[in-house]
Amino acid sequence: MSTSIKQTASSTTNPTTTPAAMPVKTVVITGASSGFGRLACKAFQKAGWNVAATMRSPERENELNTLRNVQLFPLDVCDRQSIESTITSVMETFGRIDCLINNAGYGAFGFLEEASEEEIMQQMNTNFLGVINTTQAVLPYMRKQKEGSIINVTSLAGLMGMPMLSLYSASKFAVEGLTESLSHELAEFGIRVHLIEPGAFKTGFSSAYSFNEGQATPELNRERGVYKKFLDNMLAEPPKPFGYGDPQDVASLMLKIAQTPKSPLRNVIGKDGKSLMLTQKLLGKKRLLKVIGNAAMPKLSA
Template structure:
């Protein structure tokens, strides 16, 4: 019997590649996005259901989950992929910007997870894969809100193992490094630009460094890591998506807090 996967944030980047990979592997795919009416490729694939889902809108979450179950019978795997990065100094962030970053990256992830859990628990089977980041294990300058959400995702996922393993539900974290996706475009937000001038020189230097950071174009690596997490039947929790992510995480763990901070500050000219 075919298995079914629901993927949030499927309109671009990791989510889009994951839809294609699971479809090629003969899975049923519920590909969710905020504007499915704009989609011109995924809607042509067999056994792919496009649904409108905004992780900040609980009604859209419930509707997508219900539509997926009605069409395919159940949801075996959930991939919480939707998210974006807010960059800038915390001092200048508005309450609205702070709440939006957490609403999308963290509270939205919780809401989608809560929506699929009753079915998984009833079936005594399921896999929940949360897309974190190297930024859930270590930090860069001017990304405090983004890192806070990803560190929260890591802690949430690790703890949920205890609650959900007893029902046959596995928890997984996929941690991508730097990839050429919409993260640096439509999935990036710059916090309030009218902040103190004191931050401007170092922030501009940071943004220049990010713009020139070596990014991998092999986005399918992340989709493959997600596929491994969904199918390996292992209790393994974390899946760094590429060798560079794994090396950076290992470097962070080898170094003390102060040494790592000094290294990163030097890297970004701070």
């Protein structure tokens, strides 16, 4: 027992009522090497949490591993054995898991017709099955603790279908439905589940997307070329009219949700996202989707 604790006990008439120190909380963050995940690691670390920063290649990281209470772990969300091994290591290191942030993911663009089976499975494995696998791995520990929170990062593309994003939207719609169901399923065990639905934020996403053409057909060469040029031009400058949001806002929201028991299930963030949700209320989803299609798709027939 430390000297400071002895002094506190000796000055108290009933030492047995002295509350025990609360354990330091631990967060597990997937996709921590860049973007929202990297900023979330710093936000939670600054707030005094233990941080399990997971990424596919932790040996390449040279900043997060210098921060106090941050530990790097190798994790591939497409590899169930990797996930289970890492979660076991996190428990051995920190003794508990209070929050899981399923942040890892990427965007697949292109015509669905041209997507190969490998490209389809890669998108769904990373963005959807990866969420299931990491969630299943932490649930036994959270259930025994009778508390915990899970934050799943989706997108505006998980709320409405976006042009040329059929696979990406499908994966994010799936996470939305999964999270909504889990919010009922896990409430009995004291486990909270939440969604963060970002709009356009400057996180490097524009350089991390893939274009599906594993089954490219010559019949779509012209249309594909038109769209890829349109996409490159669109991603080369901030989206109008709001520009990019500050990704630090998303990291701060993650921390706020983890520390606020009564946080809402769904959390749209970004001026563009909130504007779209308001426009949907005013116009209805059918008319809004038409507006989006006209704005975000080139005239392929031109």
